[in-house]
Amino acid sequence: MRWKYVLVSLVIALAAGCASPPPRSNSSRWIDPSQAVQLAAASARTGVTGVFAMIVKATGKTTRVHLNSELDYRDQRNLSIAIEPAAAEELALQLGSPPEIALKGKQILVTGTAKRTKIVFISDGKHTDKYYYQTHVVVTKASQIQVL
Numbered sequence: 001m002r003w004k005y006v007l008v009s010l011v012i013a014l015a016a017g018c019a020s021p022p023p024r025s026n027s028s029r030w031i032d033p034s035q036a037v038q039l040a041a042a043s044a045r046t047g048v049t050g051v052f053a054m055i056v057k058a059t060g061k062t063t064r065v066h067l068n069s070e071l072d073y074r075d076q077r078n079l080s081i082a083i084e085p086a087a088a089e090e091l092a093l094q095l096g097s098p099p100e101i102a103l104k105g106k107q108i109l110v111t112g113t114a115k116r117t118k119i120v121f122i123s124d125g126k127h128t129d130k131y132y133y134q135t136h137v138v139v140t141k142a143s144q145i146q147v148l
Contacts, residue, residue, distance in 0.1 A: 033069035033070075052137055064085070065088045067081040073134070080136050081110050094142060103147065109146040110145050112138060114137050115137075
């Protein structure tokens with residue numbers, strides 16, 4: 001009787017060892033903001049294309065709507081999602097309010113290309129020789145953004 005228990009235990013252990021590993025999570029295909037910034041810097045000319053996952057910590061609006069992964073958009077770790085006006089209007093219709101309001105605090109996936117963008121400081125309406133870099137993903141269509 002005891003040998004049957006040992007044999008069954010051995011068969012179960014062997015079967016478990018042959019089981020395939022669990023499927024990889026979808027998140028392994030997403031690029032987080034810190035990876036996006038590093039990869040875009042390494043490929044400054046072409047940027048990095050993929051699906052970017054982030055929580056919108058801050059927003060802003062210029063000619064574009066900006067969704068930021070950091071509270072300070074000047075932070076070198078920040079990934080900024082720069083939404084073109086037509087896409088912002090389309091998103092506002094889908095979300096029921098402007099994207100800079102509706103998406104703040106939300107986790108989003110964005111499809112596009114992250115590129116380093118040179119930001120030049122302006123003083124008295126003129127460009128100075130001072131600058132820094134931001135990493136932007138430009139969104140031209142609402143379909144590039146998915147809310148999780």
